Amino acid sequence: MNLAKEIAYLLYKHNCVIVPQFGAFLVNEKDAEFNGAAKYASPKQKVVTFNSQIQSNDGLLANHLSTSNGYSYEQGLSTIKEFVKSVNNTLLVKRNTELAEIGTFYLTKEEKLIFVPYHSVNFAIESFGLPKLRLNTLNTPIVEPAVKKTPPKKIIKEQLPLGNKQEKKIVLQQKRFEKKVKQTKKQKVKTRISNLSIVNVVGSLFLVGMFFALLNFEMNSTDAEHFDSNYAALLDSPISANPESLTPFANEDESAAKEEAYSITFYAIQTESLPSEEEAQELIDSFNDKYSQAQMEKDENGNICVFIISFSNESLANEYKDLIQKNINQKLVITKK
Secondary structure (H helix, E strand, C coil): CCHHHHHHHHHCCCCEEEECCCEEEEEEEECCEEECCCCEEECCEEEEEEECCCCCCCCHHHHHHHHHHCCCHHHHHHHHHHHHHHHHHHHHHHCEEEECCCEEEEECCCCCEEEEECCCCCCCCCCCCCCCEECCCCCCCCCCCCCCCCCCCCCCCCCCCCCCHHHHHHHHHHHHHHHHHHHHHHHHHHHHHHHHHHHHHHHHHHHHHHHHHHHHHHHHHHCCCCCCHHHHHHHHCCCCCCHHHHCCCCCHHHHHHHHHHCCCCCEEEEECCECCHHHHHHHHHHHCCCCCCCEEEECCCCCEEEEEEEECCHHHHHHHHHHHHCCCCCCEEEEEC
16 A cells, blocks of 8 residues: 555645654645746645654544545554554665655664655645746837827808908908018018027037137146146057056056956855765755755865855845755855855
8 A cells, every 4th residue: 555645645634644653744834926036926835844753643544544445443553554664664775765745755874864845746725736937027018099180170261242342451451461470470480590590600609719728728738847747648648458557546446346346246055064975965866856056065174065056146045045945954054156
């Protein structure tokens, strides 16, 4: 009988499943996440953890086995004992064992039991089967509202009868008034054009005067006895590709700041010092499916640590450190490289 599948079935309905004389599987809820920096969104999840200190029998697993398989409660307890014995023997020989749909157990040289759950398995029934989504930004064009153009109103001139002299006089007066209006508009346009031409001429003369004044100032400044040799060399010498020739008065702090402006600092996520290389290698093996860059490193004091991944953004490195920290028992730190 595959007891691991029966335990996984109970984890969908219960928050705690105790395996007598072995430990308890606990389910923790994790809210839906949205990360704008990393551009991903994940649904609500229930992640399983393991506590080896809880070993008392609550009867849940034994009753489930007896009812689902049609045998007695004592037979269910004996099935659990055989399963626990098989798992312990496998850990002693291979130092690791896998429980289908739940996770993997590792046994260190210090006889410490480490549990790594399957992060792809979601025990939340309401969000079961929903995957983690990668987000892409959409560039939506801005559509301006169409403006309706109203056609100009047509002026309809009424034709006057030819026999009425008084009405003819009124029409002649109206025509004369329209001519005067047109003449005044033309005069205004001419005066505006003349004013603009005067302003342009004055501005041109001012610019020419400024040019000759600057030229005269430079001619006089070259003959002055108190002219600084450093500034003279800067004006007379051609532009060089050497940064030191461009800034003769720059100090060492400014040049060092320019060099630092082109360097990139990487924030590495790694563990604190580990007791042995074997434990570091076991941790690296557990990361191979997700973090191919994981490797063993030693600091200046010879302490062993495991480098996992690095980022050029410190805030993004902190977010990923918190995500990885929830899934392993080793404490993670961020170092600059």
